Amino acid sequence: MDIRHIKEFAVLAEVQNYLEASDLLFISQSSLSKHIKALEAELGAPLFDRSTRHVRLNEAGAVFLEFARQVVALQYQTATRIRTMTSQRAYALTIGSIPVMAPYGILDAIAAFRRENADFSVSLIEGDAKALKDALRRNECELAFIRDDGEDDPTFSKIPFAQDALAAVLPATHALVGRKTVRLTELAQEDFMLLSPGSLLHELSVKACEDAGFEPKVVFTGQRAENILDLVSQGMGVGLLMRKAAKRLVRDRVAIIEVVPPVTTFVKIYYRSDQQLSPTARHFIDSVIVNQTITSSRSEA
Structure with a gap:
């Protein structure tokens, strides 16, 4: 059983939407769908009740999710431990955020990441949406928590985080x-x-x-x-x-x-579409997934 497929299942189960899950996992929707079907075939049972846009766990999926979360957590913890043991340098990450952080769990997400990765240096800058987008364009931060304005700007990719x-x-x-x-x-x-x-x-x-x-x-x-x-x-x-x-x-x-x-409204994690995220930034996204601070855009505010 492919661990990557288990992680993809866990993320899809959380956000209940193929587009949002594929953005969070940095893969295409078609690849995600193919991997989920492969996992279901291996298990011998469907895991979701599907509609045209959204998916919901069925009984078998709910049971499997309990184990999937443990596997994802262990994978993240292992990667963190190995990186800490083998690293000869400090990793740095600058994150931008809207001023209203605590109500949406932004500070919790950053604090959890720092606790788990003592050798990582995290800097936080604060600003409104326009200032944060400009900071991303100038490479002054790599990720930014921004309240989404709904604009279809190809400059940025977005990962769902919280809603209000x-x-x-x-x-x-x-x-x-x-x-x-x-x-x-x-x-x-x-x-x-x-x-x-x-x-x-x-x-x-x-x-x-x-x-x-x-x-x-x-x-x-x-x-x-x-x-x-x-x-x-x-x-x-x-x-x-x-x-x-x-x-x-x-x-x-x-x-x-x-x-x-x-x-x-939705608070999303923005990053530049034309640049590949650093391993540190991707590790932060993995921390968000593991700590389940991610919130589906369909969940209750």
Whole structure:
């Protein structure tokens, strides 16, 4: 049984999407499909229930996944140990990231990699999406965690990492507090506080309101979500922020309620399409896989 095929199965089981899994594994979709079919033939049973775009584990796949994760972890640990024993030099990796790191597990992923690879030097730079893309182009970092804007830019390849969804931030005394979800139309008469114009989240928030049939009355914009939360807590209006990020910064006297229909964003690991990743960068991606910090774009935010 080919260990590579077992690793590919484990990744596909996590992300439930052939395109995302093939990007994460640096192979073509056709190769991934061929390898999975070969693995199923060897085991004598299908492992997935397939639809046109997505795949889900069946009962046999769920059982095999328990063993596959152990094999993948052992392979990664072995590669790490051998590299540490035989290396005569320190490996260096520079990673870029959006400022909001903790809610998405970015810091956890980097810390786990450093714990497992004591001889690796990891530098972290912070910036908005545009600055990080420019840093990748200038080779100032090799990987970058960026909130995806949906643009089809051939300059970059992207690996799914985490997701989040837009949420309404309301004063604790608001009449809608206590609800699990809220429609933006129910907030049409409110004063809105948003992140700065030009930011992806500002554009998403305004578009979501316009799609709901109204133009938001924006009374405050700023670069820091903490200020929006504080103003909301003082009854100055309502805010629109990403749910995970807002929950991490939550203040007293505010409530965070999911918006429906959902407006979802994805944090992805970007790298340049025209350059082959270094062994160190690929080892970092393997660490992400092994530590299961990867999040399917179809999973719950």
